[in-house]
Amino acid sequence: MLVGGADPAAYIRKYKNRCIDIHVKDLAAMKPVKFAAIGKGILDWKDIFAAGREAGIEWYIYEQDNCYGDPFGCAKISFEFMSKHLL
Numbered sequence: 001m002l003v004g005g006a007d008p009a010a011y012i013r014k015y016k017n018r019c020i021d022i023h024v025k026d027l028a029a030m031k032p033v034k035f036a037a038i039g040k041g042i043l044d045w046k047d048i049f050a051a052g053r054e055a056g057i058e059w060y061i062y063e064q065d066n067c068y069g070d071p072f073g074c075a076k077i078s079f080e081f082m083s084k085h086l087l
Contacts, residue, residue: 002027002043009044009051016055023061024048026078028068035065037074039081049085060086 001008012022026041028034039045052060060082067074 003033009047012048012051012055012057016051018055020057021059021061022052022057023063025063025065030068035067035074037064037067037069037077037081038062039085040074040077045081045085 001011024038026036026038026043026045028036028040029042035041062075062078062082064071064075064078
């Protein structure tokens with residue numbers, strides 16, 4: 001959403017109670033556009049998770065694409081970040 005010019009947290013709030021799951025990635029600050037481990041990019045996860053709680057999100061479905069660095073390392077960092085903030 002951020003790459004397309006939308007604010008993810010505002011979008012979640014706008015469409016609250018319309019779905020219980022969302023697909024999540026984080027965006028690296030570098031160009032060309034690549035993804036980062038969740039919590040290591042430029043998205044505002046504090047606001048996104050707050051919006052998710054308000055909207056009734058039950059599942060955050062994570063996918064690691066073309067990241068900077070080792071994809072398995074990024075997946076581990078993402079898992080640890082999401083476990084810390086969502087469990």
